[in-house]
Amino acid sequence: MKTTMKLTLLSAVFAASALLAAPAAMAQDKIHITNLSYRTGPFAATGTPVMNGQRDYMLMLNARDGGVNGVEIVYDECETGYNTEKGAECYEQTKGQSIVTQPWSTGITLQVLPRTNVDKIPILAPGYGFSPMTDGAIFQWAFNPPASYWDGASMILQQISGANLDSLKGKKIVLLHLDAPYGKEPIPLFEAYAKKHGFTFMSIPVGVSEMQNQSAQWLQIRRENPDFVLMWGWGAMNAGALTEAVKTRFPMEKFVGIWWSGSDADLKTVGEAGKGYRSISWNVPNSASSVMQDVKKHVIDAGKSLLPPAEFDYVFYQRGVVISLFAIEGVKAAQAHFNTQVVNAEQLRWGLENLNLDAAKLEELGFTGMVGPFSTSCSNHTGHAGGWMLEWDGAKFVPVSDLLVADQDMIQPLIEVEAKKYAESNAPWPVNEDCKS
Amino acid sequence: MLYRVAGQFKTSYQADYALFPVRQDAWLLAFILLLAFVVFPMTANEFAFRALLIPVLIYSLAALGLNILTGYAGQLSLGTGAFMGVGAYACYKLVSIFPEMNIIVALALSGFFSATVGMAFGLPSLRIKGFYLAIATLAAQFFLVWLFQKWAWLYNYNASGAIQVPNISMFGIAIAGPQASAITQYYFVLGIVCAVTFLAINITRGRIGRIWKAVRDMDIAAELVGINLMKAKLLAFFVSSYIVGIAGALFVFLWRGAAEAELFDIQLSFRVLFIAIIGGLGSIMGNFLGAILIVALPVLLGIVPRMLGLPITSATVEHLNIMIIGALIIMFLILEPHGLARYWQIIREKLIIWPFPH
Amino acid sequence: MEFVHPILIQPFADMMSAPDFLIQVLWEGTVSGVLYSLIALGFVLIFKSSRILNFAQGIMVVFAALTLVGLYERGVPAWLALPLTLVVMLILAIAIERVVLRPLVNQPDIILFMATIGITMFLIGLGETIFGGENKRMITQELGIPTGNFVFEPFGGFVSIEQKDLTAVIGAIVLVVLLLVFLNKSKMGRAIRALGDDHQAALSVGISLSTIWVLVWFIAGIIALATGIVWGARAGVSFALEVIALKALPVLMLGGLESVSGAIIGGLMIGILEKLFEIYWGQPLLGGNTEAWFAYMLALLVLLFRPQGLFGEKIIERV
Numbered sequence A: 001m002k003t004t005m006k007l008t009l010l011s012a013v014f015a016a017s018a019l020l021a022a023p024a025a026m027a028q029d030k031i032h033i034t035n036l037s038y039r040t041g042p043f044a045a046t047g048t049p050v051m052n053g054q055r056d057y058m059l060m061l062n063a064r065d066g067g068v069n070g071v072e073i074v075y076d077e078c079e080t081g082y083n084t085e086k087g088a089e090c091y092e093q094t095k096g097q098s099i100v101t102q103p104w105s106t107g108i109t110l111q112v113l114p115r116t117n118v119d120k121i122p123i124l125a126p127g128y129g130f131s132p133m134t135d136g137a138i139f140q141w142a143f144n145p146p147a148s149y150w151d152g153a154s155m156i157l158q159q160i161s162g163a164n165l166d167s168l169k170g171k172k173i174v175l176l177h178l179d180a181p182y183g184k185e186p187i188p189l190f191e192a193y194a195k196k197h198g199f200t201f202m203s204i205p206v207g208v209s210e211m212q213n214q215s216a217q218w219l220q221i222r223r224e225n226p227d228f229v230l231m232w233g234w235g236a237m238n239a240g241a242l243t244e245a246v247k248t249r250f251p252m253e254k255f256v257g258i259w260w261s262g263s264d265a266d267l268k269t270v271g272e273a274g275k276g277y278r279s280i281s282w283n284v285p286n287s288a289s290s291v292m293q294d295v296k297k298h299v300i301d302a303g304k305s306l307l308p309p310a311e312f313d314y315v316f317y318q319r320g321v322v323i324s325l326f327a328i329e330g331v332k333a334a335q336a337h338f339n340t341q342v343v344n345a346e347q348l349r350w351g352l353e354n355l356n357l358d359a360a361k362l363e364e365l366g367f368t369g370m371v372g373p374f375s376t377s378c379s380n381h382t383g384h385a386g387g388w389m390l391e392w393d394g395a396k397f398v399p400v401s402d403l404l405v406a407d408q409d410m411i412q413p414l415i416e417v418e419a420k421k422y423a424e425s426n427a428p429w430p431v432n433e434d435c436k437s
Numbered sequence B: 001m002l003y004r005v006a007g008q009f010k011t012s013y014q015a016d017y018a019l020f021p022v023r024q025d026a027w028l029l030a031f032i033l034l035l036a037f038v039v040f041p042m043t044a045n046e047f048a049f050r051a052l053l054i055p056v057l058i059y060s061l062a063a064l065g066l067n068i069l070t071g072y073a074g075q076l077s078l079g080t081g082a083f084m085g086v087g088a089y090a091c092y093k094l095v096s097i098f099p100e101m102n103i104i105v106a107l108a109l110s111g112f113f114s115a116t117v118g119m120a121f122g123l124p125s126l127r128i129k130g131f132y133l134a135i136a137t138l139a140a141q142f143f144l145v146w147l148f149q150k151w152a153w154l155y156n157y158n159a160s161g162a163i164q165v166p167n168i169s170m171f172g173i174a175i176a177g178p179q180a181s182a183i184t185q186y187y188f189v190l191g192i193v194c195a196v197t198f199l200a201i202n203i204t205r206g207r208i209g210r211i212w213k214a215v216r217d218m219d220i221a222a223e224l225v226g227i228n229l230m231k232a233k234l235l236a237f238f239v240s241s242y243i244v245g246i247a248g249a250l251f252v253f254l255w256r257g258a259a260e261a262e263l264f265d266i267q268l269s270f271r272v273l274f275i276a277i278i279g280g281l282g283s284i285m286g287n288f289l290g291a292i293l294i295v296a297l298p299v300l301l302g303i304v305p306r307m308l309g310l311p312i313t314s315a316t317v318e319h320l321n322i323m324i325i326g327a328l329i330i331m332f333l334i335l336e337p338h339g340l341a342r343y344w345q346i347i348r349e350k351l352i353i354w355p356f357p358h
Numbered sequence C: 001m002e003f004v005h006p007i008l009i010q011p012f013a014d015m016m017s018a019p020d021f022l023i024q025v026l027w028e029g030t031v032s033g034v035l036y037s038l039i040a041l042g043f044v045l046i047f048k049s050s051r052i053l054n055f056a057q058g059i060m061v062v063f064a065a066l067t068l069v070g071l072y073e074r075g076v077p078a079w080l081a082l083p084l085t086l087v088v089m090l091i092l093a094i095a096i097e098r099v100v101l102r103p104l105v106n107q108p109d110i111i112l113f114m115a116t117i118g119i120t121m122f123l124i125g126l127g128e129t130i131f132g133g134e135n136k137r138m139i140t141q142e143l144g145i146p147t148g149n150f151v152f153e154p155f156g157g158f159v160s161i162e163q164k165d166l167t168a169v170i171g172a173i174v175l176v177v178l179l180l181v182f183l184n185k186s187k188m189g190r191a192i193r194a195l196g197d198d199h200q201a202a203l204s205v206g207i208s209l210s211t212i213w214v215l216v217w218f219i220a221g222i223i224a225l226a227t228g229i230v231w232g233a234r235a236g237v238s239f240a241l242e243v244i245a246l247k248a249l250p251v252l253m254l255g256g257l258e259s260v261s262g263a264i265i266g267g268l269m270i271g272i273l274e275k276l277f278e279i280y281w282g283q284p285l286l287g288g289n290t291e292a293w294f295a296y297m298l299a300l301l302v303l304l305f306r307p308q309g310l311f312g313e314k315i316i317e318r319v
Helices: A003-024 A044-065 A084-094 A106-119 A149-160 A187-197 A215-224 A236-247 A264-268 A290-300 A315-338 A345-353 A359-365 A408-425 B023-043 B046-072 B080-097 B103-126 B130-150 B182-205 B207-217 B219-224 B229-256 B266-279 B285-308 B314-335 B340-353 C004-017 C019-050 C057-073 C078-104 C109-131 C163-185 C187-197 C199-204 C209-235 C241-255 C260-286 C291-305
Strands: A031-037 A073-079 A172-178 A200-206 A228-232 A255-257 A278-281 A388-392 A397-399 B168-170 B173-176 C149-152 C159-162
Touching: A031 A044, A031 A084, A044 A073, A044 A236, A044 A264, A044 A290, A044 A315, A073 A084, A073 B314, A084 A106, A084 B046, A084 B229, A084 B285, A149 A187, A149 A228, A149 A255, A149 A278, A149 A388, A149 A408, A172 A187, A172 A215, A187 A200, A187 A408, A200 A215, A200 A236, A215 A236, A215 C019, A215 C260, A228 A236, A236 A264, A264 A315, A290 A315, A315 A345, B023 B182, B046 B080, B046 B182, B046 B207, B046 B229, B046 B266, B046 B285, B080 B103, B080 B130, B080 B229, B080 B266, B103 B130, B103 B168, B103 B229, B103 C291, B130 B266, B130 C109, B130 C241, B130 C291, B173 B182, B173 B229, B182 B207, B182 B229, B207 B219, B207 B229, B219 B229, B266 B285, B266 B314, B266 B340, B266 C109, B285 B314, B285 B340, B314 C078, B314 C109, C004 C019, C004 C260, C019 C057, C019 C159, C019 C163, C019 C187, C019 C209, C019 C241, C019 C260, C057 C078, C057 C109, C057 C209, C057 C241, C078 C109, C078 C209, C149 C163, C159 C163, C163 C187, C163 C209, C163 C260, C187 C199, C187 C209, C199 C209, C209 C241, C241 C260, C241 C291, C260 C291
Parallel strands: A031 A073, A172 A200, A172 A228, A228 A255, A255 A278
Antiparallel strands: A278 A388, A388 A397, B168 B173, C149 C159
16 A cells, blocks of 8 residues: 555654664674774775774784684674764664774764763773773773873873973973864873973864864964974874964974874974974874784785775884784773683673783784883773874974873872762762772 | 456545555555554563654654744754753653653643743744754753753752653553653653644644645745734744654653753754655655664664674774764765655555556 | 953954964965855855756865876876866766756755755765775875965064965966956857856757756866865865855855855955954954854855845846
């Protein structure tokens, strides 16, 4: 009958939703790891290389070792375009199957954070997300190894002050940041530092729609004439800021970015003119390391990678490889502890809480010098591995410092305050009382 | 056959203007409500609730609000996203200032805030028309989103500048916040959407609705026959923004759980406008059909390749998805500029005279 | 009267105390104004000839620039990539006329407007599928655009003018002059204007609607390419450009939807005023980022007093 036409239209939704239940019930002899990626949209420029790295490490393990301890890893992506709405949809879509969620944006992280307590799935947000997530007693399901934004802020201040923060007294420091939760993240810590060490701190936001046209922000920087400009930028904002800095004749030696503002691709747009620009980073590319050589042999040369060949040495690509290392080591730890092959989300949570990547371990896995050694615990979900200052020499990033370690004396009290505030405003919020450190 | 109107005699004007002039319409509605209230909740899983059913309902409500303004009163607006934001932030402030307030009361009150703001930005409509007015509403869109970012009081001075929905319960059942289960949220949203839709149907088919239609079709002519244009237009802005505001509050409280100012950007406005236009301007049912197409279809399209196991990356799927939606919009506009609701009308008319087409 | 000082006196004192800085601000405003004007020009051309508010102009800018860079990346030399891109824009114009516009003739304005949003989404998807979503470097040197800086040092400070910005301004002026000559002197140009004045009358004297539409969309494509090159040279080519294109809308409101000169003056006005407001009022008093809404608010205020825009023709209403 014709009436059914309309009903079909309406029930299409319902029929499809019924079908959705099917994949979740699939045979569980593989480990599913889904990444909420963004290879489209205004932030794709910085997202894509990292996601390539994450993907290639997993593919390499499958090709070289047949997975993790014999269990194949199914790496999948769900495209968010850095859009929080798509992100929430992807989270809902993948949480049944994937044993970890990697939201890849501070905005999406904030949105799924409260839900993970209920859904019992760990968030792995390496080097991003909400800095107070360090407090594992409150944020039981969230992990941001190996360093939080507050760690990054602290390391940058150490480096630009020559390890003596009192030398910043009377100086003016500007934070040029993306006007989104990510960019606002370090502000409380900088304000605390400014109060303690007597420098002037000022934040200049860049709206998403102004990322490529920052002339107003840079005119303001020119007028304020700060001693340092620190950048919390992402996507198209980085290249925009660098070109404006060159134009405003702002000295590159005084311009320092967080790890997400240190993409080779962004610096290539200014080339020689960006010489002297520095970026703090918790990883250092090392193309000669055995793991990168294995990735090259098993994935890139085998034609399975999505990576343009020229980007192999990029900081962001190799950072992606390191990020996948964290996830896999979490899986391994859980496999050993629970004496099982196919770990589930709850077991992985334990694994991520008991990561132990000391120097010997990194050496053994072939990650020599690519990331600082760290370990996580119940009360410390970050690990605080520290990082290096990288400097753009006109063609590539080179490390110009030894391993820097963040000053936890300043950060820890702030973490406690903010984590508590979060738990209170989301009451009733479950707190793991066993691991008060 | 199924839609035979024979034997249903109208003996008064009241009967002719009744809500269901044809008995079968009522049956159909009952069937849809049965689906919505009984069948879907019994079959849907959590993903279906959170990614399909709840957003479709909320977007329908927002489109309904816009449709009252654009489809009934003829005032084009591109500021819907920002008005949704006003509703959401108002609800957030109400809930954080008066934690004991019942969530339904908070929702109803937050609508008044967006209605007031909407009316203020509707004032230029007395002088500006057509596209000029549409672009003028963009001022509301951009200014309000900027305000959401800068006015720290709105998000309780949260360091990340985002608002997060606290746990809210009603009669001991968690309604909003992370503890709430998808099915309660679905029923809550469904209840509100049904209530507002019922009100909207009756407003639009009554005296006020007719005044709006007269203004839409030709405002000068309407003025000449004694309609107070200022009252009519501002009332349309008020009612429309009220509904849009409630939709915005539901959007954050019952679905997203957290929001930043950028959520309410121009893309959201366009999305809601698409739903209203594809569904059919000047139609209540169209909003629901449009929302199914614009909100649910991309979700389903994104899943199909994954289920078939096609070796395409999710980025490519997303690109193709945008292309398909764009092509579909053009296709629907070409095939039926009056929207999906018009299709239903055509089918219904054919059914009534079936099997004798003349 | 405490609050008067920072609003009415301090900004002007600031301007006077650092005139080199003021010149820089004005220059930056002019450059963005030129870019707004160019995009608005694309809108006006299409609106004049077909009464369509072409929302897709922004994405056409991105698409044209992406095609140019994409061709270059695939090994096509820059001198060849430029005409090839024009061919692509011509094909696009023909396709839009055939597939979208022709079936929608005589539909209400809003339907056509929505159709152009559909085109926008289609082109976003198409562009990302073909060229990928990442930020690309505009092939500035390869096209022979100088990239250095002119630095002047008046009043003891400095004013830095990028050569590519200067090229952009000069290029835009040339383009506008050519366009005006074309519209006013050539046969085709007159046909476009005739169509803008009265569809029926134009058709009855034998002007072909579809040819003109293809032509107009193609010209809009050329303008889009020029805009894409200029803007891409400033900050790379990516889909984020599409957002900036919305700024052309308040320019249109100010200038009037049908006036070529209105688009240019409106664009410059908005570019300069929003920059001045942001630097001297927005940043010190309102926390910055006022450029996001200033143009719209200004246009709204103007419209309240002149509903047809500054340069639009007076609207006469009949029942």
